[in-house]
Amino acid sequence: MEWSGAVSLGAMTQRITRDEVVHVARLARLSLSDAEIDEFTGQLGDILEHAADIEALDVGDVEPTSHPLPMVNVLRPDELRPALDRDLLLSQAPDAEDGQFRVPPILGEEP
Amino acid sequence: MTVHEPSLPEEWELVVGLEVHVELATKTKLFCGCENKFSHIPNTLTCPTCVGLPGSLPVMNEKAVEFAMRLGRALGCDIHPSVMARKNYFYPDMAKDFQTTQYDQPTNADGQLALADGTVVGIERAHIEEDAGKTTHVGGGGRINDATYSLVDYNRAGVPLVEIVSRPDIRTVEHAKAYVSELRDILLAIEVSDAKMEEGSMRVDANVSVRPTGSDELRTRCELKNINSVRSLGRAIEYEARRHVDLYTSGEAPRQETRHWDEEGGRSTAGRSKEDADDYRYFQEPDLVPLAPTAAQIAEIDASMPVLPAARRARLGERSSVADEVIVTVVERGQDGLALGAIEAGADADKVLTRIQNDLAVDDWSAVTSESLAMLIQMETGGELTATQAKQVLGEMAAGEHGGDPKAIAAAHGFEAMESDELETLVDQLIVDHPDEWSRFVGGDDGDSKKMQGFFTGQIMKATQGQADGRAVAQLLGQKSAG
Numbered sequence: 182m183e184w185s186g187a188v189s190l191g192a193m194t195q196r197i198t199r200d201e202v203v204h205v206a207r208l209a210r211l212s213l214s215d216a217e218i219d220e221f222t223g224q225l226g227d228i229l230e231h232a233a234d235i236e237a238l239d240v241g242d243v244e245p246t247s248h249p250l251p252m253v254n255v256l257r258p259d260e261l262r263p264a265l266d267r268d269l270l271l272s273q274a275p276d277a278e279d280g281q282f283r284v285p286p287i288l289g290e291e292p
Numbered sequence: 293m294t295v296h297e298p299s300l301p302e303e304w305e306l307v308v309g310l311e312v313h314v315e316l317a318t319k320t321k322l323f324c325g326c327e328n329k330f331s332h333i334p335n336t337l338t339c340p341t342c343v344g345l346p347g348s349l350p351v352m353n354e355k356a357v358e359f360a361m362r363l364g365r366a367l368g369c370d371i372h373p374s375v376m377a378r379k380n381y382f383y384p385d386m387a388k389d390f391q392t393t394q395y396d397q398p399t400n401a402d403g404q405l406a407l408a409d410g411t412v413v414g415i416e417r418a419h420i421e422e423d424a425g426k427t428t429h430v431g432g433g434g435r436i437n438d439a440t441y442s443l444v445d446y447n448r449a450g451v452p453l454v455e456i457v458s459r460p461d462i463r464t465v466e467h468a469k470a471y472v473s474e475l476r477d478i479l480l481a482i483e484v485s486d487a488k489m490e491e492g493s494m495r496v497d498a499n500v501s502v503r504p505t506g507s508d509e510l511r512t513r514c515e516l517k518n519i520n521s522v523r524s525l526g527r528a529i530e531y532e533a534r535r536h537v538d539l540y541t542s543g544e545a546p547r548q549e550t551r552h553w554d555e556e557g558g559r560s561t562a563g564r565s566k567e568d569a570d571d572y573r574y575f576q577e578p579d580l581v582p583l584a585p586t587a588a589q590i591a592e593i594d595a596s597m598p599v600l601p602a603a604r605r606a607r608l609g610e611r612s613s614v615a616d617e618v619i620v621t622v623v624e625r626g627q628d629g630l631a632l633g634a635i636e637a638g639a640d641a642d643k644v645l646t647r648i649q650n651d652l653a654v655d656d657w658s659a660v661t662s663e664s665l666a667m668l669i670q671m672e673t674g675g676e677l678t679a680t681q682a683k684q685v686l687g688e689m690a691a692g693e694h695g696g697d698p699k700a701i702a703a704a705h706g707f708e709a710m711e712s713d714e715l716e717t718l719v720d721q722l723i724v725d726h727p728d729e730w731s732r733f734v735g736g737d738d739g740d741s742k743k744m745q746g747f748f749t750g751q752i753m754k755a756t757q758g759q760a761d762g763r764a765v766a767q768l769l770g771q772k773s774a775g
């Protein structure tokens with residue numbers, strides 16, 4: 182498997198293409214205007230450019246950062262906590278039926 | 293009856309890898325304190341975290357991590373430091389719009405599973421992730437594409453899972469089935485899941501492809517979903533492999549895709565294509581810190597690892613000569629310790645195992661000890677109890693009657709070996725009472741004689757309330773007819 186959607190920081194002069202921005206926007210269910218696509222292509226390109234600058238550095242001696250917080254193993258005991266009241270929960274939803282969330286027809290298959 | 297499809301033509305070889313999702317038997321969910329159990333009442337086991345309300349934060353369940361590592365070690369995996377990742381997709385079964393899972397740094401990697409016949413299947417990884425909620429499609433006959441709307445129940449959302457991904461090392465349908473049952477036995481032995489396929493606590497997806505026999509290429513695979521039993525797994529793989537062979541034979545090729553197994557129709561149907569679906573934009577979960585198990589923790593897990601099913605079967609196999617299925621059943625039910633103790637206490641091994649297999653298929657047999665079982669089997673082999681009586685006594689031992697003492701139970705029923713002269717008196721009386729039947733037994737043709745032997749045996753069993761020893765009765769009837 183590969184990190185899909187990520188863009189190789191290789192020798193590309195243009196860090197991200199307009200098509201890639203359109204594709205990523207579609208995956209994120211974002212509706213962008215033509216002007217916005219141009220704007221974000223530029224911005225995302227700048228971000229990737231910055232990452233490429235860092236990639237150019239020799240970081241052989243630097244410990245990889247797997248998380249911004251210097252913590253590991255933050256765990257909780259396997260103990261029950263009270264559940265939410267269902268009526269309260271469903272009252273937050275736009276639509277409910279028979280104790281369930283009611284959602285518009287789902288197009289396509291679940292992943 | 294469906295017509296059995298012939299297996300693949302010799303020039304084609306099956307290549308299968310399995311992805312098994314297992315629900316961990318923790319008390320609570322993976323990232324919140326909601327109860328982890330099946331409920332028929334929707335949305336009653338939820339909290340802000342598992343329905344993804346803004347501001348809620350996940351905290352990892354330590355028991356789930358321990359169970360996952362225990363499973364990893366049982367599969368011979370190396371345990372690594374790991375981080376959680378977000379798998380992003382838009383589907384209402386996850387209210388957060390992503391599933392929290394492990395991606396490039398899973399907890400368990402590089403293990404193996406040995407099947408009963410010695411075949412070894414590699415395990416690529418066994419990673420921790422959360423389960424999704426349940427959607428029900430309403431209207432359009434319940435089919436997703438024609439539904440008017442869908443209903444969502446988040447009780448299952450956030451239930452801890454381990455996904456066990458095998459390498460594509462499986463070459464036959466039998467091995468695929470054996471892999472699943474062996475994995476289930478291991479899960480039960482290490483007590484991390486109840487592993488019930490029919491209830492969804494163990495779910496199997498199969499990656500199927502074929503290749504020309506003798507080659508080592510990996511061709512396009514299809515992932516089969518919706519497989520609900522071991523039997524259905526076999527059928528699905530067989531169908532899919534044949535479909536691939538047919539495509540290749542007619543000059544076409546399968547497309548890499550997810551396919552839905554239709555058990556009733558006995559076929560798979562195309563789902564979404566894999567290329568689109570892989571665009572999950574995984575990234576590290578910022579709300580959870582890495583897991584970094586210490587060597588001491590791993591050592592502790594190893595030290596507490598029970599003897600696994602393969603070794604337990606071998607132990608019984610060395611001591612008995614019963615069929616493999618008997619041993620498999622006894623080990624599956626966790627009754628092998630009981631059997632082993634009884635055998636070591638001097639009871640006949642084959643009798644112990646078959647008696648357990650046939651007559652101890654109950655949920656609670658805690659009242660039966662190795663000692664009491666050994667005593668029962670010895671009473672049976674010593675002729676104090678008939679087979680029928682032994683079966684009845686064992687049933688009552690399991691129910692805890694008379695403190696589970698076989699002698700006391702037998703005595704309470706008046707079960708004791710019948711004196712042979714007592715039996716003889718009874719037979720003589722029956723001959724007098726039924727002269728016609730007796731002459732048919734003595735002089736009739738084989739069939740009729742057999743029928744009459746049954747008649748007399750039945751009468752004797754009735755008169756003795758089943759206490760007479762069947763073999764002794766047969767012997768006595770033979771003697772009488774000859775004399």
